[in-house]
Amino acid sequence: MRGFDVVVAGGGNAALCAAIEARRRGASVLLLERTAREWRGGNSKYTRNVRCAGDAYAEDEFLADLVEVTGSELDPELALLTIERSRELPGWLAAQGVRWQPALRGTLQLSRTNRFFLGGGKALVNVEYETARRLGVEVRYGGAVTGLRLAGGRCEGVVVESAGERTTLPARAVVVASGGYEANLDWLAEHWGEGARRYRVRGSRWNDGLLLRHLLAAGALARGNPRGFHAIAVDGRSPLFDGGIVTRVDSVPFGIVVNGDGVRFADEGADLWPKRYASWGRLIAMQPGQVACSIFDSRAVGCFIPAVYPPFQAGSVADLAGALGLEAAALTRTVAEYNAAVRPGQHDAGRLDGCATEGLDPPKSNWALPIDRPPYYGYPLRVGVTFTYLGVAVDRDARVLRDDGAPFENVYAAGEVMAGSILREGYLAGFGMTIGAVFGRLAGAAAAGHRNGG
DSSP, X not given: OOOEEEEEEOOSHHHHHHHHHHHHTTOOEEEEESSOGGGTTGGGGGOOEEXXXXXXXXXHHHHHHHHHHHOTTSOHHHHHHHHHHHTTHHHHHHHTTOOEEOOOTXXXXXXXXXXXXXXXXXXHHHHHHHHHHHHTXXXXXXXXXEEEEEETTEEEEEEEEETTEEEEEOEEEEEEOOOOSTTOHHXXXXXXXXXXXXXXXXXXXXXXXXXXXXXXHTTBOEEEEEEEEEEEEEETTSOSXXXXXXXXXXXXXXXXXXXXXXXXXXXXXXXXXXXXXXXXXXXXXXSGGGEEEEEEEGGGTTSSOOOSSOOEEEXXXXXXXXXXXXXXXXXXHHHHHHHHHBOOOOOOTTSOOOOOBSSOSSOOOSSOOOSOSSSEEEEEEEEEXXXXXXXXXXXXXXXXXXXXXXXXXXXXXXXXXXXXXXXXXXXXXXXXXXXXXXXXXXXXXXXXXXXXXO
């Protein structure tokens, strides 16, 4: 059976960056995408942008932003490595054929820190697949990597199941870039209880942690927060899997959010939206029934990118409550209390404007405007999980570490499967793509070093 210098398990941005980098260094490369061609790309196809350090966004500011949202328990060496290498990404991705566009209208406060893919994440992965094909990377669809043949800290082959048959492919090096376990509701329920079965998984249904669990069972060192995940507020009408980025609800800073009892439970204006949008998944997960509603009025229309489903609309707060399945008196009372607490200020959606409430618990610290200008609008909200923060530990070359601290000789990891080293909770917009691209390149370059049997 033909062997390859490098076998890449996964089909998203991290996997493609690894495959391209390894192939450009002379290695023969096989990329195994578990699903069919039309569903290729993992979670990457649902993205819009990547966060990068640059002249307008220095590395120290980037690191401070990261620590602010995820805490200081992150691996500082790997975090700084990711940030430093992110400066190279716009040029490197452009060299692979990726094109850029200005920040989309309604993507608040991101034009300085993030680069937007022309055509979004689907266009990104299509370009990367075409570049990989042109370079000579072999791509196979419909084969799940279920395990690695490991012996003495070295991988001797990759176990692949396809069409009911199991085969072992020899490989000199392996890159695991197969995502987290966010689509495995049983695994989520182990950490979040039965309420996790009411979550929505806005990413790929194939990210079930199959290979991650195998690596952990085989002695890979676990890293990250088992209860950590990138989870946001999505429209409650979203499908269980593969809703994508268009199900995200960005109206939160422009109104209030109430739980199923019609009561506010968090500060909707705590910080800039790109730093706080991913806190809302966890907040909703802690509410009864894991549901909530975003409430706003006509002032907010046009201020944010709308979700794929239109919001519910009504001429009164009471009627809106009925449309959303809330108790009318409770929502009317909540809105009235909020309106009475709003203090005058100079409203500016592009910055922390200090337009706040007074004497309200919880407060709204910025962008507080009365909700009194009909029509009134509301989105039903659920937890939308993007990816999980439990993964395998890696070193600076993206080698997977064993539980004794020594690295596997020829096993590498990139993307969500190792992101727990850097992310423990919270999120910065576009940073998952940064981790995937940086460690995909590192893994591919290091894996290519085994091409002559090294």
